[in-house]
Amino acid sequence: MIVNNGILNNERWxxxxxxxxxxxxxxxxxxxxxxxxxxxxxxxxxAVMALERVPxxxxxxxxxxxxxxxxxxxxxxxxxxxxxxxxxxIGHFTEAQILEALxxxxxxxxxxxxxxxxxxxxxxxxxxxxxxxGARNLGxxxxxxxxxxxxxxxxxxxxxxxxxxxxxxxRTIIKEMRHLTILGPEELxxxxxxxxxxxxxxxxxxxxxxxxxxxxxxxxIATPADAALVMQLGAEAVFVGSGIFKSEDPEARAKAIxxxxxxxxxxxxxxxxxxxxxxxxxxxxxxxxxxxxxxxNRGW
Amino acid sequence: xxNTRKKLVGVLALQGGFEAHQRALDSAGADTLQVRTxxxxxxxxxxxxPGGESTTMLKLxxxxxxxxxxxxxxxxxxxxxxxxxxxxxxxxVTCPSQNSLDVIDMTIERNGYGRQIDSRVAQIDFPxxxxxxxxxxxxxIRRTGPDVTVLAEYQGTPVLIEQGRHLAxxxxxxxxxxxxxxxxxLSKL
Numbered sequence: 001m002i003v004n005n006g007i008l009n010n011e012r013w014x015x016x017x018x019x020x021x022x023x024x025x026x027x028x029x030x031x032x033x034x035x036x037x038x039x040x041x042x043x044x045x046x047a048v049m050a051l052e053r054v055p056x057x058x059x060x061x062x063x064x065x066x067x068x069x070x071x072x073x074x075x076x077x078x079x080x081x082x083x084x085x086x087x088x089x090i091g092h093f094t095e096a097q098i099l100e101a102l103x104x105x106x107x108x109x110x111x112x113x114x115x116x117x118x119x120x121x122x123x124x125x126x127x128x129x130x131x132x133x134g135a136r137n138l139g140x141x142x143x144x145x146x147x148x149x150x151x152x153x154x155x156x157x158x159x160x161x162x163x164x165x166x167x168x169x170x171r172t173i174i175k176e177m178r179h180l181t182i183l184g185p186e187e188l189x190x191x192x193x194x195x196x197x198x199x200x201x202x203x204x205x206x207x208x209x210x211x212x213x214x215x216x217x218x219x220x221i222a223t224p225a226d227a228a229l230v231m232q233l234g235a236e237a238v239f240v241g242s243g244i245f246k247s248e249d250p251e252a253r254a255k256a257i258x259x260x261x262x263x264x265x266x267x268x269x270x271x272x273x274x275x276x277x278x279x280x281x282x283x284x285x286x287x288x289x290x291x292x293x294x295x296x297n298r299g300w
Numbered sequence: 301x302x303n304t305r306k307k308l309v310g311v312l313a314l315q316g317g318f319e320a321h322q323r324a325l326d327s328a329g330a331d332t333l334q335v336r337t338x339x340x341x342x343x344x345x346x347x348x349x350p351g352g353e354s355t356t357m358l359k360l361x362x363x364x365x366x367x368x369x370x371x372x373x374x375x376x377x378x379x380x381x382x383x384x385x386x387x388x389x390x391x392x393v394t395c396p397s398q399n400s401l402d403v404i405d406m407t408i409e410r411n412g413y414g415r416q417i418d419s420r421v422a423q424i425d426f427p428x429x430x431x432x433x434x435x436x437x438x439x440x441i442r443r444t445g446p447d448v449t450v451l452a453e454y455q456g457t458p459v460l461i462e463q464g465r466h467l468a469x470x471x472x473x474x475x476x477x478x479x480x481x482x483x484x485x486l487s488k489l
Contacts, residue, residue: 011421014421014434014475015416015419015420015421015434015436016416016419018317018419018434018436018472018475019416019419019436019437021316021317021319021320021351021475022316022317022350022351022352022353022383022384022436022437023315023316023352023353024315024316024317024318024319024352025313025314025315025316025318025352026315026316026352026353026356041355042359043359044355044356044359044360044363045356046315046316046352046353046356047353081355081395081396081410081411082353082355082356083353083415083416083437100417103414103415103416103417104415105415105416105417105437106416128417129416129417130416255359255363258356258359258360259360259363261315262313262314262315262336262360263336266336
């Protein structure tokens with residue numbers, strides 16, 4: 001084991017990583033009000049994510065997307081017993097302070113909302129509350145962990161209903177981690193420079209072959225098959241945003257995705273979960289989206 | 301251990317901290333199997349029900365008709381529940397009331413300490429020396445039946461209990477390097 005005086009020895013961070021461990025194999029569902037939160041819990045969600053609008057609506061309506069209204073978060077907290085997460089804008093540390101004062105269980109510093117700072121993320125070590133952050137590659141994931149994130153989710157492309165970016169990001173992170181495991185100590189120093197990530201975390205990944213926090217997947221999951229796909233590729237749980245409440249029958253789809261996250265390696269059970277679901281949310285061809293409309297490029 | 305064959309211990313892998321338990325059982329000297337079906341359950345000699353969300357696990361147990369098979373498993377073989385797993389083993393659950401496996405005679409209160417901000421690491425007394433106990437949105441055991449032995453307490457309530465071959469902890473021994481609780485469970489096989 002590598003001796004470390006950074007985030008890896010921080011007791012509060014360990015507790016927050018512990019909560020992320022307890023969410024593995026589960027589905028975290030985006031909800032915009034208490035009514036949706038109750039449906040999500042009833043279907044078997046392991047947590048809910050409170051936000052103002054689901055990503056597909058943010059994409060459609062444009063404008064500035066901010067932290068969810070406090071009243072809505074309070075109502076969601078009162079309505080369910082599972083953990084409640086809420087999104088703060090990238091770099092918006094006072095939104096995070098308010099969410100901490102509200103005692104949400106996890107804060108998602110999220111590219112789905114309009115960034116508040118185009119250079120810096122929140123210094124998450126200053127908070128007791130757990131943070132999850134998005135990442136497209138290993139360097140981004142390790143920078144967020146160094147800042148104090150206790151869970152990483154691959155970004156995918158939120159609100160697209162298209163799994164292609166989520167697949168790209170999970171494959172990239174897994175491949176980059178595998179690469180580190182075959183390098184010698186002097187090569188890791190060079191690799192840390194290329195990744196733009198702290199050496200101690202690079203050494204940890206090289207020694208363990210995984211991230212020091214759970215690695216979940218998000219952005220574009222719309223079907224039970226999508227959830228199982230990213231989990232077979234190495235994701236340990238999934239976030240589903242627009243995919244549930246923008247589909248024809250949200251409760252049936254929510255249940256089916258919960259089953260798929262548990263039985264991701266069992267084709268017969270995936271078949272059962274995929275029957276009679278109604279229409280999925282409409283999807284977008286990401287190659288036709290202009291670069292500036294991609295949410296995944298937010299975050300530094 | 302004089303027996304060269306390692307015991308095969310199942311870890312219920314519907315949702316939650318099952319991988320951390322596999323690592324802890326491995327270092328305590330057992331082989332492990334992720335249990336998601338009745339067929340998996342039939343292969344193992346003991347079962348760990350991990351932490352996670354008890355409501356999610358209950359839903360999946362219901363969807364997959366696993367409640368009765370688990371109850372009959374516990375009728376003959378050892379089961380160890382941590383956190384949400386302890387909630388599932390209890391005879392009575394409060395805050396709110398919910399269904400359970402009725403294995404260990406206790407009343408357990410969900411999220412007894414509060415939300416994640418109230419999660420904590422504490423030192424508890426354990427036979428053989430103090431133990432680090434990680435409590436994460438942990439439940440509190442409010443009542444134990446006459447057949448239950450309290451093995452460890454924190455702030456005046458039981459946090460590790462046994463009833464015959466079964467064990468329950470409201471904290472997470474799988475999240476520290478200390479495998480004494482897992483070794484205790486394996487001694488019941």
